[in-house]
Amino acid sequence: MRTGDASASRFVQCQNCKKTLFATDFASNLKVCAYCGHHHRLTWRERIDWTFDEGSFVETDTELVSGDPLQFPDYQPKHLAAQEKTGMADSVVTGRATIQGVPVSIAISDFHFMGGSMGSVAGEKVTRALERGCDERIPVVIFCASGGARMQEGLLSLMQMAKSTAAVERCQREGVPYIAVFTDPTMAGVLASYASVADVILSEPKALVGFAGARVSKQAQVVKAPDDFQQAEWVLRSGMLDRIVERRDMRATLGSLVRMLGAHLRGLEEKLA
């Protein structure tokens, strides 16, 4: 959202309906517009604070940093700028947390870091989050927000699709629940890999969710795209989502799901007691 000239501005403008909101109200409403319900994008930190149990998050895999393996033009300065802008090492943050008391392995993708794109580091972190779920017999929750694969790492980025999907297969085999939450946007290489094969897929309202840019899809076809093409509501009607969940209900929904789907995991009941 636009915050006016000063970042400490008392007002923000809704990106969707353009109405002006008090910054404090906006924050206490989890950055959802009180007028139109638009769910504005969150930083990874906001996501964690507003979803998981307070103080429960412990970050992991902080040592992973991109090595610009292809020496791709302009990649290094862009990557550095993104790091400075966001304070993140790369687009995905991983760790352990609890949700309504249930321990979970989590990964949060942040669109503010190079469009949440998946290179080697993001792919590795997502994979580790899934494997950690298996190793520790706890459910996995991943918040997606990505334009797709990171082209500056070329074929290595493409391989992250396979690598992360392999880890999902391991979760399935070992009975570890994996819940994905699509946030605006969840696209391309991320959607076409670990995101789409979660056991349960929730989405925030109106998140953009698709394989190809809408322009490409529409060009490619005689079929007319519906007005809400690639919006979560349309994606739900297309059978690809389980539920659209408003941000304020996300914690409770995730809590119930990990509690019920993860009940069989050794020790989860004990951990709950």
Place this chain on the structure above:
Amino acid sequence: MRTGDASASRFVQCQNCKKTLFATDFASNLKVCAYCGHHHRLTWRERIDWTFDEGSFVETDTELVSGDPLQFPDYQPKHLAAQEKTGMADSVVTGRATIQGVPVSIAISDFHFMGGSMGSVAGEKVTRALERGCDERIPVVIFCASGGARMQEGLLSLMQMAKSTAAVERCQREGVPYIAVFTDPTMAGVLASYASVADVILSEPKALVGFAGARVSKQAQVVKAPDDFQQAEWVLRSGMLDRIVERRDMRATLGSLVRMLGAHLRGLEEKLA
């Protein structure tokens, strides 16, 4: 097909293009019209003679006869009439045979017996054919020809859908290939059970294949049905069939399939050698 007044008539008329054919040519062309290619319905005996290795067929499960469990009005006389007309005990014949030297367990449904409908006997025989494949580690080939479940056996007929499907699940689990061949017609309760979950589904050209009578389907919808709705060619385009195979190519196609898909079964290679 109509055979004129005498059953020994020298001529037959194609049911589709109405052209007149020499009975001997017609038979040597496997009851496929030389003019329009229409595949006329076969008796179970013709099917076996024209598909499996000569003299290889040995019938099984001949002891099974319907007991009219519901005392359904007019069922017994109808059933008796069908037995007299066809010389069959019920609509399905089962047994062992070889195809291009490969031993297979087979079931053949004959539409001439009460529309090939599936009651307790047909369901039991199909189930035994599938189980025999598992017990003897040989591929299963089933020719379907049925209007659906036999309503004169009420809920017992419905349960045959579940029973036969359970046997297919056993084949899948035990790695026994099961190939279904749809012939005209393959409908309703048979299509919605063991027929549709075969590993490979072949169909004769233009066979009628569908869940509901075409009248019901078309009534139920605003969507216009295509001209070849519920014909094998349309069903293939809809993704439900593997191939449409002409009758003269059926033996070779089935032979290659059981040879390749069944190669892993213990002893199959030895049996071939």
Place this chain on the structure above:
Amino acid sequence: MKPLLDLEEAIAQLKSAIVRETEPGKQEEYQGRIEGYEKRRDNVLDIMFSRLGPWEEVLLARADPRPYTLDYVSAIFTDFIELDGDRRAGADHAIVAGPAMLEDRPVMLLGHQKGRNLTERTFRNFAMAKPEGYRKAIRLFEMAERFRLPVVTFVDTPAADPGVESESRGISEAIAASMLAMFKLTVPTVSVIIGEGGSGGAIGIAASNKVLMQEHAVYSVIPPEGCAAILWRDPAKKDKAAAALRLTSKSALELGLVDQVLPEPRGSAYRNPLEAAETVKDGILEALSELDRLSPQEVKAHRYSRFRSMGAFLA
């Protein structure tokens, strides 16, 4: 139904009168009259229900006020989270599904859902599931297996959707594959026929270890109207067909095709949905506690044998 309705009206009038009544002794008098009417009403109901023919059972099973899947879900389970989507082609609201708590254990729920008014009925497609519905079912059966959740399904459908689009996306395959997916499970499965057990559409989600049937539900290979139309070219002979098809819970139990009939309250489930739900709940709990004694492989083998033995023939 006339005497029944008259009695109901009289009872209702007395009940509302009793609230306003202030004269001493009158309340007791009203109360006595209410009890008298209620007794007569119960007698009428008992007589009516003792004389129900198969076709009337069909009408009752289809009746609007009868409790539907979500009514039982809310009465029996907690924490239900509906999950949607077949991950293939669409969302299907004729089948509702998702995990929920049954007392202290999580289960996977699934059931056909009817609607009570035109909007709801359209949204639910009259509880006629499309391929999407059965493929959602398959997805959730597989999930139940991964997470060791017992499966409970509620069956209440006139039939699977027979339309052109359903054909084009393989409604037959979807039903068969759904049964096949159920036969793969090593977690216990229990189905309850709560209204119309309509043919392939029903069995598609009823290939379970235990199949319970409410007293006034019906379960049939074909609707009586369809049967009459095909066999006697006369849909009006639906009574004859209903009788011939043996589609009542009593017949299904006699034929050994359901494991238990769940009695309904006097006058059928809709007259006391909570009592009906209590009986359904007890039935499910009992079935699950029996199945809990089996190992995963025994659960699977038990289900196979259950259906394997079905069929009546001379041999």
Place this chain on the structure above:
Amino acid sequence: MKPLLDLEEAIAQLKSAIVRETEPGKQEEYQGRIEGYEKRRDNVLDIMFSRLGPWEEVLLARADPRPYTLDYVSAIFTDFIELDGDRRAGADHAIVAGPAMLEDRPVMLLGHQKGRNLTERTFRNFAMAKPEGYRKAIRLFEMAERFRLPVVTFVDTPAADPGVESESRGISEAIAASMLAMFKLTVPTVSVIIGEGGSGGAIGIAASNKVLMQEHAVYSVIPPEGCAAILWRDPAKKDKAAAALRLTSKSALELGLVDQVLPEPRGSAYRNPLEAAETVKDGILEALSELDRLSPQEVKAHRYSRFRSMGAFLA
């Protein structure tokens, strides 16, 4: 290409002349001239191919006369029986699939198929598979597992189909689920990148134990034109993008993302498709014979480790 085409024409003319030639000694003279021209042609080819830039590799990988999947299938395998259908929604001709014999063992084949003329290309949807194609793949992967057939896939696609209908039937899910299905397999899997290894559309059927790549194939996360358009707002900078993306077989091998580069005949595969096929066949046979040494569980673990190790970062 001019000198190459001139030489080719001269050789062709001499070859046809030689057939008609009757004068003694002339044939030998022509033969000598042919050999000279051929030598020069080979030199030209060698020089051309030694100087190929990444963008030219892209063009070559996309070139019309390049052998396609079915060309390799007919040259390498016998008894191929194409199977169709996803059992969900449709037939997809951008991916061909079915069992076939590789020498004396049955295998499951699968590959993108391009077309050589407009009719074929339309029929094949330019080798851009829809969800149906990937779901057919999943079905056949599962069949391969049941019947213990090794899987061989040929990759040659610009991308998965990006249309509205593909989106509506979940093209992303289909690709992901296809990879996931490959990771489930305990039978050995080998993929050969034979032309365009286009992004998600390619990896969807290339999550294999062994990935071989023909010398002049390309494998990329995005087409160079798309990359240039996004990064530099100028599709014309496709050369720069092609170079930056490191999409050649040489780069893929250096990065450790393919196991082996399969050399192509002088002047690339289309100049000698049978020789190219022979090399591909040897590559597949060698890969399978290595994998044959592993147990089913080791096969699966091997595939996991292969992809698990991919990624370059400081840690």
